[in-house]
Amino acid sequence: MRIKEISFRGFRNLKDASIEPSEGINIICGENAQGKTNFLEAIWLFTGGRSFRGTKDKDLVRFGEHEVFLEIKEKIYDREQRLKIEIKNGKRYVIINKVPQQSASAMVGQMCAVVFSPNHLDLIKSGPNVRRKFLDTAICQLQPLYTEHFLKYNHVLSQRNMLLRQLKKSKKLIDTLDIWEDKLVELGSELILRRETYVKKLKKISAEIYLGLSAGKEKLFLQYKNITAKEKSLKKEQIKKDFKEALKNSREEDLSMGFTTKGPHRDELEIKINEKSARQFSSQGQQRSAVLAIKLAETELVRQTIGEDPIILLDDVLSELDGKRQSYLLRSIPRKQVFITCCETELTKKLKAEKVFEISDGAFL
Ligand SMILES: Nc1ncnc2c1ncn2[C@@H]1O[C@H](COP(=O)(O)OP(=O)(O)OP(=O)(O)O)[C@@H](O)[C@H]1O
Ligand SMILES: [Mg+2]
Structure with a gap:
């Protein structure tokens, strides 16, 4: 599956916008606290799950505002789908191809993703x-x-x-x-x-x-x-x-x-x-590599089971990996749609991304 377009309104610190990612590697680059993880989180919600940071739905609404609107246009099994999520009064509503669903859990299975974020080091x-x-x-x-x-x-x-x-x-x-x-x-x-x-x-x-x-x-x-x-x-x-x-x-x-x-x-x-x-015995880089290997293996098992590649969300994964590990990682994820966040523009040159999005104060530049 591939995301063709994602739009967001009222979500965390992100300025209302519509983004057209590439179908390959996308890099979201920006300084700390600009909205990179927030952007991945917005995509993740379309798996039907809760925020991977454990945030409650009501706290995803931008401070001082009341509603969130998220929309994704995706290609899945060679079809186009439109998925919408609205959060109002702390409750999540889901609309699939213009049909409002009875329950927000109807989103499960419409878009699959595997996420790796620093929190996932907890796995070890x-x-x-x-x-x-x-x-x-x-x-x-x-x-x-x-x-x-x-x-x-x-x-x-x-x-x-x-x-x-x-x-x-x-x-x-x-x-x-x-x-x-x-x-x-x-x-x-x-x-x-x-x-x-x-x-x-x-x-x-x-x-x-x-x-x-x-x-x-x-x-x-x-x-x-x-x-x-x-x-x-x-x-x-x-x-x-x-x-x-x-x-x-x-x-x-x-x-x-x-x-x-x-x-x-x-x-x-x-x-x-x-x-x-x-x-007990592994270094930070080794632990990060192990979690990454497990997460990428999970990606492969999703593909084997449903016959489609899930979307891969890699939050701040590169910082503790040495050059060799970074290059291997990037070689091992071709033909998949990937969103990687990073802080240094230097890295973006090395990554050979199809698209680089710079983000500052919640705005895509
Ligand atoms: N509900 C909300 N409304 C408005 N702003 C919010 C909301 N929730 C979080 N933020 C702000 O969003 C900002 C960006 O958060 P985010 O985690 O996306 O940063 P980041 O770019 O991933 O930074 P880092 O490189 O440090 O991981 C934070 O400064 C936070 O205060
Ligand atoms: Mg972050």
């Missing part, structure tokens, strides 16, 4: 919950059924946890634990299986990209760690058996803690560089 620096969230979000985008299992699993999990806390006071309902556990095992093993399959593909592609980024010198290694016996290919029945057993073995502990200590809600996506934990 933070705890396992951030990596689980990354996995869940990536798979949810591609498999509606996963979303369904995921929501149900979390519901059943909170039911079991509530019951565990009740059982601390009275053992009367102890038999109902079995019922919740069976449901938890059924839904949980579906999550484990789908995550395992996804990580297997992600691992292979991200390792290839990382090898290229480091000029063949370093290895990136991902591993999905879960409740099952390791190092063999997973079958659903086996996962169910292992998960059930784990729940049985941890019942005493769960009862005393008052929550479920085993299951996919505690899984980990391990990230290693040269066989050492990236979180």
